[in-house]
Amino acid sequence: MSDVEALKREAGIAACRYVKSGMNVGLGTGSTVKYTIIEIGRRVSEEGLEIIGVPTSEATRELAESLDIPLMEISDVKSLDITIDGADEFDSHFSLIKGGGGALTREKIVANLSKSMIVVADESKRVDILGKFNLPVEVNPEKFSTVIEEISSICPGKVFLRRTTTNTEGEENIYVTDNDGYILDCEFGPTIVNPAVMERMISGIEGVVDVGLFVGICDAVFVASPSGVEIMVNPEGRLC
Numbered sequence: 001m002s003d004v005e006a007l008k009r010e011a012g013i014a015a016c017r018y019v020k021s022g023m024n025v026g027l028g029t030g031s032t033v034k035y036t037i038i039e040i041g042r043r044v045s046e047e048g049l050e051i052i053g054v055p056t057s058e059a060t061r062e063l064a065e066s067l068d069i070p071l072m073e074i075s076d077v078k079s080l081d082i083t084i085d086g087a088d089e090f091d092s093h094f095s096l097i098k099g100g101g102g103a104l105t106r107e108k109i110v111a112n113l114s115k116s117m118i119v120v121a122d123e124s125k126r127v128d129i130l131g132k133f134n135l136p137v138e139v140n141p142e143k144f145s146t147v148i149e150e151i152s153s154i155c156p157g158k159v160f161l162r163r164t165t166t167n168t169e170g171e172e173n174i175y176v177t178d179n180d181g182y183i184l185d186c187e188f189g190p191t192i193v194n195p196a197v198m199e200r201m202i203s204g205i206e207g208v209v210d211v212g213l214f215v216g217i218c219d220a221v222f223v224a225s226p227s228g229v230e231i232m233v234n235p236e237g238r239l240c
Ligand code: 5RP
Pocket: 028, 029, 030, 031, 032, 033, 085, 086, 087, 088, 097, 098, 099, 100, 101, 102, 103, 104, 107
């Protein structure tokens, strides 16, 4: 296991301390929270942990099912006790960029339904100002070209339609989300000084399904670095 992978695993497992029997748990998407889900699966099978998970993507659903974690659909959920998820960037105000894995819309729905949200990450995700990671925006496929035009007028860099390589010849297809949307990756650079305003601005564009900015949702970040796992708790959050 590489050093970064070991850090992801440490952060992912550490956050499980908040998961208790009787909880409904939002299960995030990505290579860090994967370790949280594996640990929850272990506790379900070895320790009799009783939870119901709500997956934020089809990939997470498959993983959770393979671990025999009982699941429920988002549409059947009124409220969740906790969500644990990864992030592409987080800042000192607990604002996030998410969506590198394309699951931002379901991730935001699940996080918003939750009484608290914990992020698991390695230290490379910590930034002073959000935006070095290209901001993912999910769009309605019928509107993607007009959304590109509109976002380009506020984005200092390029706006890319996400593509995926499908075969060994390197042929590319447009990436399609679990909701049949497209993803635009927007090259803001570290300029997003007011993520709440930016989120509102982009969400207001016709054809935008959701924006990978999560503001005022994250209650704590478990950050793994070579010196251990730091737990940053949001003083204005719901875990205080
Ligand atoms: C998926 C996400 C992920 O949580 C984010 O991309 C972080 O993933 P990883 O832990 O693999 O770096 O937002 O839509």
